[in-house]
Amino acid sequence: MLNYNSELLYTGSDEVLVENQEHYLSELRERLSELRELAKIEKDMISFEIARQIYRIVHSIKGSAPILGFDRIGSMAAQMISEWEWTQEEAEEPNARVSLRLQFKQSSQELVKLLPALEQELESGTNGIKSSNVQPHHRNPDIEMQLDKRILIIEDDHILRTYLARRLFLDGYQVDEASNVEDAITLLRVHHYQLITLDLMMYPKSGYEIFEILKEDMMIRWIPMIVLSGRDDIRDKVRCFQMGADDYVVKPFHYDELCARVRRLIERNQEFNFMAFHDPLTGLFNRRYMDKQMQLELSRVNRYPSPISMVILDIDYFKAINDNFGHQIGDMVLQSFSNLLISKLRKSDMVARWGGEEFMLIMPGTRDTEAVSLVESILTHVREHPIFADNRRNTFITFSAGVVQWRPQCSIAVWTRHADFALYKAKRTGRNRVVKSSLRNSVAKKILVVEDDRVLRRMIVEVVKGCSEQVLEATNGLDAYEQLTKEEIDLCILDFNMPNLDGLSMLRRVGQEGNVSKRTKFLMVSGNESHHNMKTAITLGADGYITKPFTFPDLKKKVMSLLQLR
Missing domain, CATH: 3.40.50.2300 (Response regulator)
Structure with missing residues (x-):
């Protein structure tokens, strides 16, 4: 574990650490002053809430101080907090007032005894910081590739939160911060995250309450989550894993260990996601992914209204290609057509192999007329250029497509059904064409x-x-x-x-x-x-x-x- 006067402080991330140490010690003075005032309150003011407030402050010091290099401060806080563990039991009964006052008095006496030593250690820590020797540090260009990986830190200790955010940023991640559940939910619905870190002991809502909300939300329950907790309690660990946590890290922790866990969890989840959400033949997204993505896209459109269109297209007479030239050529046609779709679509558009020779496109920010125009340009291209060519033959294809723009209050099932209807009409009226359908005034069958x-x-x-x-x-x-x-x-x-x-x-x-x-x-x-x-x-x-x-x-x-x- 790092100590504030350790040579380890003056490595590549010195600037971040020293700056956060300075902020932390400034805030620690305020916290110690608050603890002293709380320990001296009148007996008529004593309550479980005041006792738990003391516990939260000391618990926060215990967990964050060693992470920022102040091991001895963390050890003293750990000694303090042992006197306040009783606050984590069930709330007081009406006849327990005498017992509460007695426990509070005994714990406060021990707290007051330890505070002078902690304040002295605080001054030593302040003198031990050598910020003038630290040179500004910038992100290593070799890790820029991590920027497609976004992390959300949910932590109410703003010093620790800022420190983790800046360290992860220097390691190449995009990082957002939230100090409460409301901010976290807002960010989760605006951005796409590869990982969440969640502080277990937060106030006024604990990490457990936030955990419940996160895991019950259809949009975000699949995001990997690391729980950060100052409680090394087997019951907490079991409960978190049962609720869906992917990892549990006890504070204080070493940043390098947390970073390694973050990296491995993101990489593993991306590997799993690729296998679960991609078609092995074409490399496109599969139906499972698109089902989930449609829900996410419509949730965004409901919050921030904008047009969005769906296209279902089907390669005409694909069975004849397999029958006449063999399935190997058929597979190459599917792969070439998939690559063509990717090359012709925008980065914001999504394309999936919907099944067999059927493909689905979801086009955010696109009206049906715009979608028709783009799909017709692709159709013109495949009419004029072979989709697959070798020494023996040039293989041409056409396709039929149905296009539908989403309308408010329309379900995914109705939206998809109308795209299917439009595709069916295109095939029934001669294939090799794009047909647009409308959801206006549609009635569910x-x-x-x-x-x-x-x-x-x-x-x-x-x-x-x-x-x-x-x-x-x-x-x-x-x-x-x-x-x-x-x-x-x-x-x-x-x-x-x-x-x-x-x-x-x-x-x-x-x-x-x-x-x-x-x-x-x-x-x-x-x-x-x-x-x-x-x-x-x-x-x-x-x-x-x-x-x-x-x-x-x-x-x-x-x-x-x-x-x-x-």
């Missing part, structure tokens, strides 16, 4: 899935969730018919063979009784390819027919087609 096979029903529900925010379920014909008469259903996916009331019988009843909305469309699902059954279903009012076994993409296309016809 409601789908009813009627299937008595629980496993198949759940799988169908998962497929159609991408087409509608509201998906209802029924396990038999009678329950389904009752729902149809009570709610405005846009599409009913109806199994042919159902208990109580089969599919054909339901269609007949709907036609005879007229209690179901005229807007409701019916997609009949059957395990029988009988032409007679199909014809009967269509005659009775079915709008579509699909035969088991079917692929889920085929089912989705049928559903989207029926909803789009509305």
Whole structure:
């Protein structure tokens, strides 16, 4: 551990350390004066809150003094704080006033005995600082690459907070500081952080309370966190790890050790993030990342209104490329197309491989007309230039794309569904084009899935969730018919063979009784390819027919087609 007169003080970070030592000793004088006043308060003024205030002050000195090179001051504070540990127990009971006063008096007496020695050590520390010998120090240019790594320090001791911030800055990190939960939450919602350090003992809200808020917030709960605490207590450590902490460092700590932990945790998290959030073939972000990023982007747009557009595009006839030239060429086409998208988009735009030959773009600060213009320029490029070329062939492609600009109050599911609808329209009207859709005055579609096979029903529900925010379920014909008469259903996916009331019988009843909305469309699902059954279903009012076994993409296309016809 460093001492204030140690030669170790005059290394590369002398300027930061000495400046913070001077500030710290100035503040320490004020803290010792405050302790002396608190220890002498009238007995009628004694309370647990006053006792805990003394504990917090001494606890802060114990943790921060050695970090700044004042080991002996830290040791004296540790001796002091042992007399005040009782303040960390449960709050007083109404009949505990006498016991409180007695404990306070005993602890105050020990505090007053130790204060003169601590004040003498303070003066020695002041005389030991040789700031005139310290030369200004600047960031090492060899570590500039760290600047893409941003850290948030949440710490109410402003001297320690400033010291850590400046040391981390000199080590190449971007650093923001927060002294309370409100400032921390504001910063977390404005910036993207790679790591948080959290002081466990803060006031008025403890680190535990802040911890709860941070980890419950969808936007920030995945950020790595190091807890800094002056309490080397196994219960605190276990509790923090159970709440989601990634590391626990006890004050006082050596800065170099903390910095090594920070660096390794950031590097490890970035490695994990790359594996979890990137497509291994193309290197683009994957669907998991984009789902999370859309939530973050819309949270920002809700706070700071600005346009944002989504594009879903699909390479036309990609299956033919795989069939005619092999999957190796198909993979190269996907990789080349991914590189092209990255080269044509702005740094603020995000691109992900959405699945198979589908890609998604999220374009902050972009209106739908601007997005259409950019995507059409990319489409023009791939029409005129081969996406892949070797000694034997030039491979050209085209793609279809759907573009939608987000509107206030629109959910991610509805936003994505409309982009999907626009893509489907582009493909249905000839491919090789970009289609724009609008969310203005859009109404969420409601789908009813009627299937008595629980496993198949759940799988169908998962497929159609991408087409509608509201998906209802029924396990038999009678329950389904009752729902149809009570709610405005846009599409009913109806199994042919159902208990109580089969599919054909339901269609007949709907036609005879007229209690179901005229807007409701019916997609009949059957395990029988009988032409007679199909014809009967269509005659009775079915709008579509699909035969088991079917692929889920085929089912989705049928559903989207029926909803789009509305």
